[in-house]
Amino acid sequence: MSVSIPDGLVILTFDDGVKSQKTFAAPILRECGFNATFYITEGLNFLTDKTRYLTWEEVRELRECGFEIGNHTRQHKSVADQSPEELLSDIHHIDHQCNHSGIPLPTTFCYPGYIHTPEAVAALKKRGFTFARRGTAPEYPYHREGGRGPAYHPNQHDPLLVPTTGASGPRWNFDDFAWSLDQAQQGRAAVLTFHGIPDLDHPWVHTEPAFFERCMQHLADNGHRVIALCELTNYITQES
Numbered sequence: 077m078s079v080s081i082p083d084g085l086v087i088l089t090f091d092d093g094v095k096s097q098k099t100f101a102a103p104i105l106r107e108c109g110f111n112a113t114f115y116i117t118e119g120l121n122f123l124t125d126k127t128r129y130l131t132w133e134e135v136r137e138l139r140e141c142g143f144e145i146g147n148h149t150r151q152h153k154s155v156a157d158q159s160p161e162e163l164l165s166d167i168h169h170i171d172h173q174c175n176h177s178g179i180p181l182p183t184t185f186c187y188p189g190y191i192h193t194p195e196a197v198a199a200l201k202k203r204g205f206t207f208a209r210r211g212t213a214p215e216y217p218y219h220r221e222g223g224r225g226p227a228y229h230p231n232q233h234d235p236l237l238v239p240t241t242g243a244s245g246p247r248w249n250f251d252d253f254a255w256s257l258d259q260a261q262q263g264r265a266a267v268l269t270f271h272g273i274p275d276l277d278h279p280w281v282h283t284e285p286a287f288f289e290r291c292m293q294h295l296a297d298n299g300h301r302v303i304a305l306c307e308l309t310n311y312i313t314q315e316s
């Protein structure tokens with residue numbers, strides 16, 4: 077496998093389908109010319125609270141803006157608590173909902189709650205995902221309110237276990253953000269994970285809007301290339 081990830085490459089991901097990702101974050105991304113992946117689940121309060129979570133129509137609109145829509149399972153259950161059959165059933169439900177809304181079949185996946193298992197990896201492989209994003213652990217144990225993790229390297233990481241380099245939360249600050257960008261060199265990409273901006277339901281993954289704007293401005297000012305996870309295929313050449 078030969079690698080062509082340029083220095084400073086950032087993969088931007090948003091979990092849980094929180095409304096503020098579309099109303100607040102997406103316009104900033106568009107202004108900066110950034111792509112990103114939005115991981116959609118019908119778990120949490122997605123089905124009942126349409127003031128705080130996206131509608132499928134809004135998810136479709138994000139896709140029409142050019143953003144990637146990824147699969148974050150039907151119930152947002154930890155994969156450690158599901159059989160492979162139940163996990164695949166939950167994945168297929170989101171696939172179906174995407175199809176129903178005119179959204180292409182997701183090619184990337186995100187593990188709920190930053191938890192992954194070898195059995196889940198095997199199930200994702202069976203479903204045919206290109207990439208799946210995990211949390212910061214095991215290399216960097218996660219302390220629940222944001223943290224640092226490894227940068228993704230194609231020769232080091234299974235494509236179905238792409239780590240989070242920067243997990244935004246109340247204890248993740250600008251120094252942590254800058255640190256994650258510093259890791260994006262020598263063939264490694266920095267993978268950033270955000271939830272709601274703000275996240276009113278889950279304060280432990282909350283990001284302040286002003287802080288988010290500062291981070292995106294920094295990426296733009298420093299000429300970072302910011303992509304969706306599915307676009308990693310453009311930077312990795314697989315030898316047959």
Ligand SMILES: [Zn+2]
Nearest residue numbers: 091092188189
């Ligand atoms: Zn989630």
